[in-house]
Each structure stands twice: as structure tokens, then as C-alpha cells.
Amino acid sequence: MAREIGDVVLDLRGISLRFGGVKALTDISFDVREHEIRAIIGPNGAGKSSMLNVINGVYRPQEGEIVFHGERRRDMDTHAAAEAGIARTFQNIALFKGMSVLDNLMTGRNLMMKCNFLEHAFWWGRARSEELAHRAKVEEVIDFLEIEHIRKTPVGRLPYGLQKRVELGRALAAEPKMLLLDEPMAGMNVEEKQDMCRFILDVNDQFGTTIVLIEHDMGVVMDLSDRVVVLDYGKKIGDGTPDEVRANKAVIDAYLGVSH
Numbered sequence: 001m002a003r004e005i006g007d008v009v010l011d012l013r014g015i016s017l018r019f020g021g022v023k024a025l026t027d028i029s030f031d032v033r034e035h036e037i038r039a040i041i042g043p044n045g046a047g048k049s050s051m052l053n054v055i056n057g058v059y060r061p062q063e064g065e066i067v068f069h070g071e072r073r074r075d076m077d078t079h080a081a082a083e084a085g086i087a088r089t090f091q092n093i094a095l096f097k098g099m100s101v102l103d104n105l106m107t108g109r110n111l112m113m114k115c116n117f118l119e120h121a122f123w124w125g126r127a128r129s130e131e132l133a134h135r136a137k138v139e140e141v142i143d144f145l146e147i148e149h150i151r152k153t154p155v156g157r158l159p160y161g162l163q164k165r166v167e168l169g170r171a172l173a174a175e176p177k178m179l180l181l182d183e184p185m186a187g188m189n190v191e192e193k194q195d196m197c198r199f200i201l202d203v204n205d206q207f208g209t210t211i212v213l214i215e216h217d218m219g220v221v222m223d224l225s226d227r228v229v230v231l232d233y234g235k236k237i238g239d240g241t242p243d244e245v246r247a248n249k250a251v252i253d254a255y256l257g258v259s260h
Helices: 048-055 078-083 101-112 117-122 126-144 160-173 190-206 218-224 242-246 249-256
Strands: 008-019 022-033 037-041 063-068 071-073 086-088 178-182 210-214 227-232 235-240
Touching: 008 048, 008 210, 022 048, 022 063, 022 210, 022 227, 022 235, 037 048, 037 218, 048 178, 048 210, 078 086, 086 160, 101 126, 101 160, 126 160, 160 178, 160 190, 190 210, 190 218, 218 242, 227 242, 227 249, 235 242, 235 249
Parallel strands: 037 210, 037 227, 086 178, 178 210
Antiparallel strands: 008 022, 008 063, 063 071, 227 235
16 A cells, blocks of 8 residues: 655755855755655755755754744754654764664664663663663664664674664664655665665655655665755755656756756
């Protein structure tokens, strides 16, 4: 049964971001609908990661507004974004390399932990029952991503493709409503990309998670995405379905240097 795309849950309006005299984003507007896979594409330096950083509050734009689930914001705070159900993976893997896969995924549950430091230090009272409940949720993610065989392995010992899968798992452990993926398939071989595509589709289908995706592999983008927004030098040059974007002259020129 095909999933149903819902109403707009994130609306970015006239976003402009500058670093000194350098314009990273200029008057960018687009929306994201519930349950969809929304891709952001563009050449290197187009402002794609900057846009994700605006969405989850790492960067605060000088102009524009963000409307998330009907709430208008001048900008998004990182803590508020996490509490609102926005999780993130990064272009460069940001895991605790000396910790096991299981412990890395447990860090994704931090915001949901209510016990104080002493309770956790002595593992008594509600700390024990809370940790067991969080561990059970993490084990569900481990089963979903098919990484049971490496659950106790330090992340630093894993090959690159599996580390990327663990980073996805840590984000999923937070039970996000919206998942921001910054080049989740960068540096992967064909088999690893196929696996990651399958997991992204399963997250979207089975959990109903809204996904905003940056990816350079156009085959992956066109196969996975419901809609695509295209950036070039910090400006929006295209927005629509994969077929509409594929036929857009400005997009063709930006990628190929000449329209065909």
C-alpha cells in the first residue's frame, strides 16, 4: 500500500544566511510535507548543508522565517529542534569511535532520559527501569538495521559503510518525526548504497518518518524522492517532482554547463 503524503509540516520562507560578506543562502523558500522524502541537490558549494543547518538550528539566518508544525520561528534552536522531533546525520561521520555500536545508539536517547546524574551513577531507583526501557528501543533499531552482529563492536573498528549505518541508527533511536540526512551515501560502494536506499525507504514507509535528504548521486535522488529542490550558489533554481527537475533548463545548465 502506497504511503500517503500529508500536509506541510515545515515551511521555509525567504531564508537568507550570510557569513560576513559571503552569502551562503539568498531568499530560499520551499516546504516539506509529512511522510515525504524531500531531496536538496546542487553542485558543491550550493548551500545544501547550510540549509540543513538552518533547519535544525546550527545556523541562524539573518532573514526569513521557519514555520514548523504551524509555529512561526525567526530561527530554530538546536535543543528545540531535537525536542520537536528533528534528528540529523552528518556528511562527516560524527560517532564516538571508542564506544560500541550499542552505546552510540544509546546516546540517541539522551533527551528522553529523565533520571538525574546520581540515579544513573548508582543505577538505582527509576534509573534501572529507564535504562532497560531505552535499551529495548535501541535493540529494536539494531534489529531493523540488521547490525546485531556488531552491536558490541567499537565503532572505530567498523568499515565506513557500517559506520554510516550506525549513524543512521543513532538518529533513529531518537524516534524522530523528521530526519535530516546529509549525504548518507557519500563514499559508499554500490552494494552499500543499495542497502542504505532500502533502509531509508523502510524508515519512510514503516515509521512514517518525514525525510529531508542531501545526496549527489542523481540516480538515488530520482529513485527515492517525492520532490526535489535545487540550489546553486545559494539560490533556488528549481523545485518540483524528479521528472520536473530533470527537465528544468536551469538545473541542466547548472549541472552540465549547457542545456540539451
